[in-house]
Amino acid sequence: MxxxxxxxxxxxxxxxxxxxxxxxxxxxxxxxxxxxxxxxxxxxxxxxxxxxxxxxxxxxxxxxxxxxxxxxxxxxTRTEFVNGDGRRLGLLGDESRLPPELRSVxxxxxxxxxxxxxxxxxxxxxxxxxxxxxxxxxxxxxxxxxxxxxxxxxxxxxxxxxxxxxxxxxxxxxxxxxxTYTGLLGIGGYVPAVDIPPTPHETVRMVFGARAFFGYQRAPDGRTFWFANLGHSERSREEIAAQGDETWRDHALELFDGDLPELTRIMEAADPGQFRPRGTYDxxxxxxxxxxxxxxxxxxxxxxxxxxxxxxxxxxxxxxxxxxxxxxxxxxxxxxxxxxxxxxxxxxxxxxxxxxxxxxxAGSAHPIALAIRDASMRLAFAMIRRFGSQRWITDYRTDLxxxxxxxxxxxxxxxxxx
Structure with a gap:
């Protein structure tokens, strides 16, 4: 040494x-x-x-x-992917093979x-x-x-x-x-108990809506943790603040109108400050x-x-x-x-x-594009689940x-x- x-x-x-x-x-x-x-x-x-x-x-x-x-x-420990109608596209991330202390939190x-x-x-x-x-x-x-x-x-x-x-x-x-701006604004937080079906045990639900993306999971204490990604042109923090939280809230509700009704219920229970977006960058x-x-x-x-x-x-x-x-x-x-x-x-x-x-x-305004997206994602998730092709990410280990x-x-x- x-x-x-x-x-x-x-x-x-x-x-x-x-x-x-x-x-x-x-x-x-x-x-x-x-x-x-x-x-x-x-x-x-x-x-x-x-x-x-x-x-x-x-x-x-x-x-x-x-x-x-x-x-x-x-x-x-699991991620369920559905489209805006609630139809399942895939289920990934069974971590039962891992020791309990290394399962995602x-x-x-x-x-x-x-x-x-x-x-x-x-x-x-x-x-x-x-x-x-x-x-x-x-x-x-x-x-x-x-x-x-x-x-x-x-x-x-x-x-x-x-x-x-x-x-x-x-x-x-x-x-x-x-x-680089990724083209997405992020919003979210957590809300008190809301009248929606619970997510499956230890599972976050990811919703590919018609016009935006939503993720949520209900905690054991009854709260729901949620986030959404909205396709949008880049905005500075000053420009975002100037638009006002209520305006952003209305915009988000409009984007998810027609998708799973529980998404709207979650957002309606959220504090307006949770709708002030932040740009996502990589x-x-x-x-x-x-x-x-x-x-x-x-x-x-x-x-x-x-x-x-x-x-x-x-x-x-x-x-x-x-x-x-x-x-x-x-x-x-x-x-x-x-x-x-x-x-x-x-x-x-x-x-x-x-x-x-x-x-x-980001979704699409064209139903055919959404149908193609859903079909391709069902195939991709099936392949990942069958062959474990994402384990190279989570199975990585390094030590001292x-x-x-x-x-x-x-x-x-x-x-x-x-």
Missing amino acids: TNASATTALIIGGGIAGPVTAAALARVGVAPIVHEAYAGPADQLGAFLTVAPNGLAALRAVGMLDRVRAAASFDT TITRAALQRAVTDAAIEQGVDFEYAKRLRSYTDEGNQVTATFTDGTSATGDVLLGADGIQSAVRRTLSPDAPRP LLSLPRWHRGRVGLLGDAAHAVSPSSGQGASLAFEDAVELARQVRVHGGAPAALAAYERVRRDRVERIAAEGRRRGARK ADTHDDAEASSSIPGSRP
Whole structure:
């Protein structure tokens, strides 16, 4: 085993990727410090997401699995796809073959962030809040980060875990492509008990409506978690806010008029603020994820569409793989290069898959087009279910073991190559 020469890591971003990265690095002898722009954990941000088996396995490797599972709202081990009339198109995701602790969960973003932050603190990770990155300087043998409050910090490596609008990425690669709008706006949240048929046990229902896409699952406590994707031209946050939440609510109700009546009942029970949309973006490929002693991970390196269901899970994989490469290679530049080699093909393939899935969500004004869509999706889901062709995504495992080099890891772990 090679001892890690990077003894101090400056992690920019205290969302969900940063704390997991810090915990992983601490386990291989690095002293991480997480710098977060907000004044404290941003518990108010986001709605909910799913952590898949591959992401849960990564959390297990850093001692966070039990805490995250305890904070989860419910298990989501299957996905049922139907059209706007309620006719089933497919059923995927039987996870009975997996150990119970690695079966997918749905969790609010706030609960997930709190869980990984608290777990990291328990493991000795330091957090610095109200530290918004202004710039950094890589001096060759160390990196200095400067923050907007006038302070600075110096370490052996700097890691950008600061999301899709990464400030680290802008400095590392100013000519890198910008995130791409997927053509979809996202709305959603959760509502109290509403009079609709329950979703099947541990199953989220995904509805390909005539003009938009809807997903929902009823929690054991009676609440219904829901989201919708609406095909729409790109809008800035200011333009979205100016249109008003009630206007967006009326627009969503109109798009789903004629689809399953339970969709309307869910939306009618929702708070108007849940209809203020956010644009969905992805980032399929960057020319580089690292330069010198600076690297990127999570959405800063490879933002995937929410349609992939893999954003958080891929970030957790990144954290574990990066720490493993630090353990194997020691020096920060070598470890960052090896980490990128192992991770790039897999995440770019999943990002492309997420974009393809998203393209099916906008619906159509033409009945024939909808009939063709439904028929092709029934066939695709049947093939996936029969041959397990999506297991390369969720069966991926990485850990902190250093018994093999990065080339061996990339060929031995399922799904690490197209």
